[in-house]
Amino acid sequence: MDLQGFGAQLASGTWVTVQLALASMACAVVLGLLGAAAKTAGPAPLRWLGTAYTGMVRGLPELLVILLVYFGLAVVINRVASALGFEGHIDLSPFVAGVIALSFNYGAYMTEVFRGALGTIPPGHREAAQALGLGRWRIFRRIVTPQMWRIALPASGNIFLSLLKDTALVSVVGAQDLMRETAIAVGYSKQPFTFYLAAAIIYLGLTALATLCIHLLERRTTHGIRTLEG
């Protein structure tokens, strides 16, 4: 495949795509933990909020959320800022807007994954820890999370794969990711099929790499767990 010297540009776009995916996933995991905690252990209003959040996001297109954050949230932030007496103009970079939007979206999916995983931990484990006099935070960190990761990992892996593909949407608001760099290369070379195919192959490579990493992580977390293979 002849990339006509645009290889370096595609590589830098790929790097931004990877950063977008990892940053959004990290925030989505935090949001997911908070959401799962709110939905399982929180007071009633927090539970309703959690249910409304996961229910809404299920039907909201990712592209719409990205547009809403990039164009809409900026307007709201500036209105609030000027109401508070702030003089300047606050701009949301496409990258930051993308991370906010994607973590908002995927945080909802992670909430459901963590909630399911939390439900599988026997209550006896927590009671035993309480009986030993451990505090709430230490029970969460030492007893609950180590068991939760293992159960949540396969589903989280699938969610990460679709998040990785959805980072392409952030190019619509102008982030310098792989899609954007490809579009620039297309503009110069007038060879859309060649370059979008190259981008597709890079995305395939990224998903393959992510699948491999998830597999390795899964092997690590199931270490010592008996499976059918023995």
Next chain:
Amino acid sequence: MNWQVMIDSLPALLQGARVTLELVVLSGVLGIMIAVPTAMARVSAHWWVRALPVAHIYFFRGTPLLVQIYLVYYGLGQFEVVRDSVLWPFLREPYWCAIIAFTLNTSAYTAEILRGAIQSVPRGEIEAAQAVGMSPALVWRRIRLPRAFRTALPAYSNEVILMLKGSALASTITIMDLTGVARTIIARTYTPFELFLAAGLLYVAITFIILGGFRLLERQLTRHLRNA
């Protein structure tokens, strides 16, 4: 919050929602038509029958939908053969390009769902059908496919929701779907928050309607499993 602009643009947004539904239904139906033979070939015992479905499923599930849309809409025009062909009047239109990309995309996901469902049909039922002398084609038609469709239904309802969300990408190639209409109005009124929120609420409403429809269908298909 400017409520008036939300109310004023409702008719235009509903018009956009119609285009969105049209895209989802048309590519959904075409996608099932491709997915069934693809899934059947995917579970074949011969590698040369499996090869094409495996490649199709791998490519369309492993790459972003946006790349697939751009490949069809911008990419195909690179080749003179395509530009000179009788299909060019279609392939030049963003609408048909979106339909082609969505159909190929959803057919890959649907085929993978169906594959799992086909493989979960109990061996004994197929053997029983063979024992009463059904031909392979009849076993497919009477036993394996009907069983698989019922198993696949809940997962397929998720795929339809994902397709609905994916259809928003049609707005990137100038189609006036729900997202496209919202973006056009915003360019005029500069009320992004209100308009995207209104569009979002409409998407959520459509999602609930689709989920409700599938729940009814599921009840209809599992009547025999419930006590009278």
